[in-house]
Amino acid sequence: MTTPMVQAIGVRKSYGANEVLKSVDLTVARGEVTCLIGPSGSGKSTLLRCINHLEKHDAGELRVDGELVGYQLRNGKLYERTERELCEDRAAIGMVFQRFNLFPHFTALENITIGQEKVKGVSPAAAKQRAHELLERVGLGAKADHYPSQLSGGQQQRVAIARALAMEPKLMLFDEPTSALDPELVGEVLDVMKDLAKSGMTMVVVTHEMGFAREVANSVYFLDGGVIEESGDPREILVRPQSERLQNFLSKVL
């Protein structure tokens, strides 16, 4: 059995007295798409942010590609990883944000080249070529020299996906990638994500798009109040939810 891409065992996270994640277990197999669904404040975004250590989990075991997130186990002790090591870890994990977070002072192209050049040390020419290829892939070949402010929300999010892909990640995290978009722009972003899933990328997606979850996801986790209430095959649990909470949730979002 190969090691899963992401494995969480009893992961906990609190902000002060507020416990956001209460012992969460999660397994994301390689090449699979996992959707995290649940009401707002259920902890799904926090869980996602723990995976690339934007948030530090307080307890439990969290592994990406078999390696502990944020720590190193030596002689029975957990050593916190240095900033440089954390940066290397993060560079291998792509992340797409709800509010795009493109760099507004860079063009679409520069948004995609900056990480390659400064983090991976790719030559400017090679970075540029790869950026053009990626823009082509997300259907924005003609927008290379546009600044984010000159692009629609859907276009910005597609550039953000290309920016993440430029780092050649082994895992992609999506934090409600379509929640800030006008309804008519949601489709273009989901299409890019579907293509990405088809290409075999391992993806963890926090989403409210039940259609996407049902169609693309290999597994769905339903979080509520910091615990995983129900999980499984989307065609199973989204159609015949067992727990009352998921039934309730689905009746509201569908």
Add this chain to the structure above:
Amino acid sequence: MPSVVEEPVVVPLRHPWRWVSSAVAVVLVAMLVHTLFSKVNGQWRFGWNVVFQYLFNKYVLEGLWLTVFVTIMSMLIGFVLGMILAVMRMSSNRLMTGIAWLYTWFFRGTPVYVQLLFWYNIAILYQSITLGIPFSHAWTLLTISSNSVFTVVRAAIVAFGLNEAAYFSEIARGGLLSIDEGQLEAAKAIGMTRGQSLRYIIVPQAMRVILPPSGNEVISMLKTTSIASAIGLPELLYQTDNIAARTFQVMPMLIVASLWYLAVTTVLSIGQFYLERHYAKGALRTVPPTPLQRIRADFSRAFGGRLRSAR
């Protein structure tokens, strides 16, 4: 068949008070110009001939250079140290935050004139400066006398630079705070270190907010350097004062100094415009036109239309 309707005549609203206020303004400006170029007993009241006689005087130009030099050097110290203080102030290390706060508190809280005199007279406290092991006199690498370190020029640069750092750190902090937290997260997410995020992502965006007040600071510094004439720094005002004392041409020499201050300020303002334009990239859908482009556009609007209709 279209019915012929008599188009009503549009009567523009009259603005009588605009005419009155304009007339008053014109008269006042005319009075000002008249008095500027009036003569008393056949001599220019403002002594323009003396002004132009001394405008490019060797000592005046030397003073001007020193003014510009001290301004540049102290602003450099101010910008670099101020940026460091701003980052320290925003760090999660409480000691760093505290030190940065204390620095700003002290240097903003005492008059820059006092600080200037302090550095100029530092030799009273420390006759020599020694490089060695802290709290020990056993080992010394290098010893120099304070007076040879803190010359008039260096005392002025250090005093103004350290003072400026306190003010600029707050400007820089404001700029850094204005950047959305998502930018730092996005930079982190592609694997950038904190230093890289600051350098490539945060600071370039913060510059947009930092630049306008910084322009103020530079211009303010340019003029503040004149108080260093009190410790005998032979800058612009010191030189013009000297000439005035010798020739009794007090007013013309003040005008000479003012004209040079205005000239440098003009150059700085132009530089600021282009710098701001550079950092506006991406923040605005279109960058504002340069004055030259604006004039060209005005021209083509005024004449281009007429030319086209004539064709």
